[in-house]
Amino acid sequence: MKSSDIFMITATAEDIEINKNELAQRLNVKRGYTNEVIESCKSSLMKIISYKCVYIRTSVDMSRENICDFGFMRIDSRNLYKNLSGCDDAFVMALTAGIAVDRELARLKITSQAEHFITDAIASAAIDSFCDYASGIMKNGLDCAVRFSPGYGDLSLTFQKPLLERLNAQSLLGISLSPSYLMTPMKSITAIMGIKNEKYT
Amino acid sequence: MKSILELMKEKRIYFDGGTGTVLQEMGLPAGQPPELWNITDPEKIISLHNRYFDAGANIVKTNTFGLNRDKFENYAELIRAGIKCAKTAAEGREEAYVAFDMGPTGQLLEPLGQMKFEEAVSVFADNIKVAAECGVDLILIETMNDSYETKAAVIAAKENCDLPIFVTNVYDESGKLMTGANPAAMIAMLEGLRVDALGMNCSLGPDIMLKIIGEFEKYSSLPVIVNPNAGLPEVRDGETVYNIGADEFSDYMMKIAQGGAIILGGCCGTTPDFIKKTIEKTESIPYKLPDKKDYTCVSSYTHAVFVDKDPILIGERINPTGKPKLKEALRSGNLNYILNEGIQQTDAGAHILDVNVGLPEIDETEMMLKCVASLQAVTDLPLQIDSTNFDTLEEAMRIYNGKPLVNSVNGTEESMSRVFPSVQKYGGAVIALTIDGKGIPDTAQGRTDIAEKIIERAGEYGIDKKDIIVDPLALTISSNPESAVVTLESIKLIRALGVKTSLGISNISFGLPQRDIITSTFYSNALQCGLNCAIMNPFSSAMMNVYYAYRALNILDSGCIDYIQYASSDNGKDAKQTETKSEETLHSSIVRGLKDSAVIQTEKLLKDTEPLDIINNHIIPALNEIGTAFEQKKAYLPQLLMSADAATAAFDSVKKKIPFEQSDKSKAIVLATVKGDIHDIGKNIVRVLMESYGFTVYDLGRDVPPEVIRDCALEHECKLVGLSALMTTTVPSMAETIKLLNETDKSIKVMVGGAVLNQEYADMIGADFYGADAMDSVRYAESFYDRIGR
Numbered sequence: 001m002k003s004s005d006i007f008m009i010t011a012t013a014e015d016i017e018i019n020k021n022e023l024a025q026r027l028n029v030k031r032g033y034t035n036e037v038i039e040s041c042k043s044s045l046m047k048i049i050s051y052k053c054v055y056i057r058t059s060v061d062m063s064r065e066n067i068c069d070f071g072f073m074r075i076d077s078r079n080l081y082k083n084l085s086g087c088d089d090a091f092v093m094a095l096t097a098g099i100a101v102d103r104e105l106a107r108l109k110i111t112s113q114a115e116h117f118i119t120d121a122i123a124s125a126a127i128d129s130f131c132d133y134a135s136g137i138m139k140n141g142l143d144c145a146v147r148f149s150p151g152y153g154d155l156s157l158t159f160q161k162p163l164l165e166r167l168n169a170q171s172l173l174g175i176s177l178s179p180s181y182l183m184t185p186m187k188s189i190t191a192i193m194g195i196k197n198e199k200y201t
Numbered sequence: 202m203k204s205i206l207e208l209m210k211e212k213r214i215y216f217d218g219g220t221g222t223v224l225q226e227m228g229l230p231a232g233q234p235p236e237l238w239n240i241t242d243p244e245k246i247i248s249l250h251n252r253y254f255d256a257g258a259n260i261v262k263t264n265t266f267g268l269n270r271d272k273f274e275n276y277a278e279l280i281r282a283g284i285k286c287a288k289t290a291a292e293g294r295e296e297a298y299v300a301f302d303m304g305p306t307g308q309l310l311e312p313l314g315q316m317k318f319e320e321a322v323s324v325f326a327d328n329i330k331v332a333a334e335c336g337v338d339l340i341l342i343e344t345m346n347d348s349y350e351t352k353a354a355v356i357a358a359k360e361n362c363d364l365p366i367f368v369t370n371v372y373d374e375s376g377k378l379m380t381g382a383n384p385a386a387m388i389a390m391l392e393g394l395r396v397d398a399l400g401m402n403c404s405l406g407p408d409i410m411l412k413i414i415g416e417f418e419k420y421s422s423l424p425v426i427v428n429p430n431a432g433l434p435e436v437r438d439g440e441t442v443y444n445i446g447a448d449e450f451s452d453y454m455m456k457i458a459q460g461g462a463i464i465l466g467g468c469c470g471t472t473p474d475f476i477k478k479t480i481e482k483t484e485s486i487p488y489k490l491p492d493k494k495d496y497t498c499v500s501s502y503t504h505a506v507f508v509d510k511d512p513i514l515i516g517e518r519i520n521p522t523g524k525p526k527l528k529e530a531l532r533s534g535n536l537n538y539i540l541n542e543g544i545q546q547t548d549a550g551a552h553i554l555d556v557n558v559g560l561p562e563i564d565e566t567e568m569m570l571k572c573v574a575s576l577q578a579v580t581d582l583p584l585q586i587d588s589t590n591f592d593t594l595e596e597a598m599r600i601y602n603g604k605p606l607v608n609s610v611n612g613t614e615e616s617m618s619r620v621f622p623s624v625q626k627y628g629g630a631v632i633a634l635t636i637d638g639k640g641i642p643d644t645a646q647g648r649t650d651i652a653e654k655i656i657e658r659a660g661e662y663g664i665d666k667k668d669i670i671v672d673p674l675a676l677t678i679s680s681n682p683e684s685a686v687v688t689l690e691s692i693k694l695i696r697a698l699g700v701k702t703s704l705g706i707s708n709i710s711f712g713l714p715q716r717d718i719i720t721s722t723f724y725s726n727a728l729q730c731g732l733n734c735a736i737m738n739p740f741s742s743a744m745m746n747v748y749y750a751y752r753a754l755n756i757l758d759s760g761c762i763d764y765i766q767y768a769s770s771d772n773g774k775d776a777k778q779t780e781t782k783s784e785e786t787l788h789s790s791i792v793r794g795l796k797d798s799a800v801i802q803t804e805k806l807l808k809d810t811e812p813l814d815i816i817n818n819h820i821i822p823a824l825n826e827i828g829t830a831f832e833q834k835k836a837y838l839p840q841l842l843m844s845a846d847a848a849t850a851a852f853d854s855v856k857k858k859i860p861f862e863q864s865d866k867s868k869a870i871v872l873a874t875v876k877g878d879i880h881d882i883g884k885n886i887v888r889v890l891m892e893s894y895g896f897t898v899y900d901l902g903r904d905v906p907p908e909v910i911r912d913c914a915l916e917h918e919c920k921l922v923g924l925s926a927l928m929t930t931t932v933p934s935m936a937e938t939i940k941l942l943n944e945t946d947k948s949i950k951v952m953v954g955g956a957v958l959n960q961e962y963a964d965m966i967g968a969d970f971y972g973a974d975a976m977d978s979v980r981y982a983e984s985f986y987d988r989i990g991r
Binding site for chain 2: 005006007008027028029030033035037038050071072073099100102103106107109110111112113114115116117118162165166168170171172173174176177178179180182184185
């Protein structure tokens with residue numbers, strides 16, 4: 001695979017501030033609520049979490065209706081087409097919080113359901129927050145569309161496959177895909193973020 | 202021409218560099234698999250190989266990295282064409298070799314991923330068969346970022362060809378594989394599997410590899426391969442750091458060669474120029490094969506445990522002998538109990554866990570494989586596979602992720618001829634018991650003679666002395682008064698043979714009162730005689746006291762740091778207990794979700810309260826209080842779950858006092874997420890609450906077919922079933938399950954829940970009850986059993 005156009009962003013637990021609304025929603029609590037167990041789950045998780053992202057910037061051909069052609073993959077999706085309207089280029093990205101999180105969750109599933117639920121929620125909020133952080137670096141002032149991921153609307157999960165392959169995500173991030181298109185590590189994200197063409201904005 | 206292994210003894214060998222990089226320069230579109238060109242544009246592939254040979258490479262990798270039966274229907278044809286291209290380029294050249302290149306499957310193996318170990322072996326085996334039939338000079342297994350998948354690939358290669366096997370893994374900037382293994386762990390496993398060379402490739406660049414080459418030099422007895430990427434552009438703190446060019450790359454490679462790597466090449470982003478410059482700068486560096494290292498170790502999927510001066514604790518708790526609860530767990534297939542024992546021993550400070558699941562009434566091999574695989578998802582300690590059944594040992598060694606400790610071989614011919622071939626094939630250190638056909642010798646010399654015989658016989662299988670750990674057997678002094686003395690003397694004699702030793706330490710006190718006193722004193726004596734490993738109970742503070750004190754006294758614990766931490770944590774616990782005692786009750790502990798405190802309070806109550814009264818008058822009312830608060834939105838879901846955790850812990854303490862036959866199996870429920878749906882968080886929450894209310898829960902997991910749910914309900918004569926679905930697409934599957942259950946037995950009641958459901962939907966699909974949340978479900982289940990009068 002050509003790797004010279006793939007960029008990588010890494011971050012440590014300290015770099016990423018977990019979005020409070022996101023966290024509250026995932027925990028099913030009021031914004032700002034916390035307790036001892038939540039704090040201790042958070043601090044254990046922060047010791048093992050390892051954020052990594054790879055992305056490319058690529059052109060997207062939108063000349064046929066409802067078809068987004070990225071060269072390495074051609075996506076037939078009404079929702080994505082609408083999302084990318086006004087874009088000639090897009091960032092295509094894959095991100096992960098690392099396999100250590102999966103191991104911690106497997107362990108907690110045995111020892112404590114409460115800690116399992118809480119840690120799972122924090123990890124989900126954390127990878128989302130890292131996604132915001134990485135997107136911010138990619139944008140660097142560009143006007144971008146809202147991030148769109150396989151599984152949203154009519155965008156099939158099957159596109160995870162060409163996307164991850166193009167990004168060499170298996171050897172760079174350790175993301176693998178099951179036959180039913182689920183990613184491992186569990187807390188991983190793939191997304192497309194259109195770059196608005198200036199002449200439209 | 203010399204074989205690659207012969208050439209390797211004489212001089213430094215060079216691999217080629219990146220494939221995709223060069224092919225894209227030749228016009229390969231981004232995103233198109235380069236392997237397709239093996240058939241459509243073979244002349245370009247041949248030219249790629251020629252360019253690398255011309256640059257000075259000795260080995261070219263066939264253009265087959267991404268091929269396997271799951272990815273390409275015509276994988277065999279593509280492999281044959283790829284090998285043909287490489288062989289065409291090598292023809293007529295001196296010292297030019299073809300490596301069949303095999304990359305990962307792209308899927309993660311169980312337990313964290315979904316692919317089965319044997320499935321992975323079979324996928325790789327199909328590739329190897331084609332390569333062996335075409336004829337290549339060696340097999341290169343590369344870019345592996347998981348130790349388990351690496352093992353599957355090596356086994357496939359060993360079972361399907363006699364070619365040299367080279368293996369390279371991807372280490373990240375922390376010096377570990379993506380799934381956690383460090384170089385020492387990988388070296389332990391791969392040397393055990395008897396590969397011919399090992400090392401690293403891909404990764405972020407040669408700078409990362411330079412940082413960890415020292416680990417390879419320190420631990421590897423095999424030649425080390427280093428094939429780095431040309432680096433990646435990285436954005437950090439808003440700065441973009443770019444690729445490494447050929448000059449900088451070859452400078453790094455020079456340092457890597459000086460660090461002991463003897464096979465060099467490149468990976469993604471490198472070109473013939475990178476290889477040419479690397480050769481120019483490294484050719485003159487003196488060449489030396491690595492020394493044979495003489496250390497004893499076993500490994501897990503993350504790290505190696507070295508058996509040397511520092512004593513090793515092997516946790517003995519996963520062994521049914523004398524443990525009725527574990528026996529019950531094995532009979533009922535309750536893996537959670539076993540996994541919990543594993544986690545607790547890990548937390549208590551064990552270094553290795555013994556796993557023995559032998560019970561006459563269960564299929565030992567099947568249970569052993571399940572336990573080994575599941576334990577390796579929740580603890581990173583190496584395992585000691587313990588069985589008297591040779592097939593169980595062999596199969597567990599095969600699927601173990603790492604280099605196992607094998608318990609055991611003995612001096613009988615039957616044992617040695619069965620155990621050693623497995624160790625030879627899969628790798629491992631093995632516990633050797635000093636017993637043979639005539640029994641256990643009465644004298645230390647007699648036991649030492651058996652040890653010598655075993656060591657010699659192991660040598661015939663190519664198993665080194667360093668991988669034999671001798672156990673001279675401790676028998677109880679209650680019936681063998683001289684036992685301790687003879688065993689200690691044996692340790693000294695056996696250590697003089699230059700091998701490591703182990704003892705099942707607890708046996709010494711069998712049949713005596715206050716066993717810890719004898720056992721721990723014996724342990725202390727044995728350590729003085731040079732004992733390395735003890736199979737022991739890590740929950741015994743008498744034993745742990747000896748362990749920490751011995752280390753502090755023998756310069757093994759610098760600054761007594763471990764001892765101080767151990768001693769103060771123990772005191773800390775006592776202080777905490779008195780503190781909670783004064784202010785908490787069981788009720789308040791559960792409501793506040795304090796697990797440890799709930800256990801302490803329960804134990805206090807058990808002194809003067811009937812077990813069932815504790816459940817009915819303390820645990821259930823507390824749960825009801827927090828449940829009501831949750832329903833009134835005065836408490837949040839995490840709090841409800843914490844309370845459930847605390848109640849479950851209290852409940853478990855109570856259950857210890859209730860004999861098995863008395864425990865309440867009449868309140869039961871079958872739970873499942875229906876077929877096609879993989880979301881189980883809602884179902885898990887219901888399970889926890891049900892358990893905390895004292896229900897027996899048969900949790901079938903997620904994606905469960907209707908027939909399995911029906912069979913479970915029938916088997917346990919359970920009249921209550923709870924189904925969960927989170928996706929609209931799986932509601933029909935829920936309807937199908939309800940229909941099947943109704944047809945089978947009209948008295949079975951079905952309650953349903955999940956994000957996509959509501960009362961209307963539930964009525965439509967014929968459910969008996971719709972639970973809006975977990976508490977709702979518990980209330981219904983309680984009322985159901987109240988109605989039928991239990």
